[in-house]
Amino acid sequence: MAGDYQRIVDLDTETSGVSKPDYWQDIFNQYVGVEDNQRYLLVADLAGETVGFALGEVRAWEFGSPPCGWVFGLGVTADVREHRVGSVLVQAMFSHFRSDGVASVRTNVSRRDTLNLSFFRSLGMTAGPYVQLEFSLDDDDGAVL
Template structure:
């Protein structure tokens, strides 16, 4: 098995593997990701890597360096990792993450972060096995659609 940067011809396989998890064929989304993290990413600290076995894409990972977000020194982020269900538990996910970690080390980045849903015990077990620990950060979110509706209602009442 080898790990290399994605090529346009890999996209159909990437889309198919993603669809096994999400149930959605997000072709337009993946074309955009390819443009940003594939072709345009050379030398830009963005990585869209695929794992190949017998000339077939069996997994992929996407990550990047993010600089000084909310005061954090440049750090690596992995925001997508997926291994073909028929090829799991054979070390492919580990190889993909190692490839990103190596690339990050070579650019001088010392920290790798990710975000996951607390219900996703599979991805949590995987990241935990790779040495990832809880970080001193908290994710926050709000419903901007609801806020806009409330603003509109307040405006109408004035």
């Protein structure tokens, strides 16, 4: 368990370039060893080495959306990219979501991240019915339009 935690933190640091031990501690507390909460942290091991992870959960009624699976974290070490590790992880996540009875899966990818956008597209994912909007608080002078 402690070893898993450190391997995931290291892998995430390698793939995202940002170390976030507190975030992962929080994820482990909520997602690992908790029964039937429709939250999943899937890990791909290769010869005892952690080479990938996928993070997902079922969310319901956010902005009126019926229950839906969300994949919101994915990392595969550079050494094994293009060996379908990411596909296997995400397909396994889809299977969990199917067992949970949800009919669709969503994810959120930066439009500049063409690598991951292409990856999710290759799995058959297309633009969803929701549009993500953002407001920059830094530029805001406090006035409401």
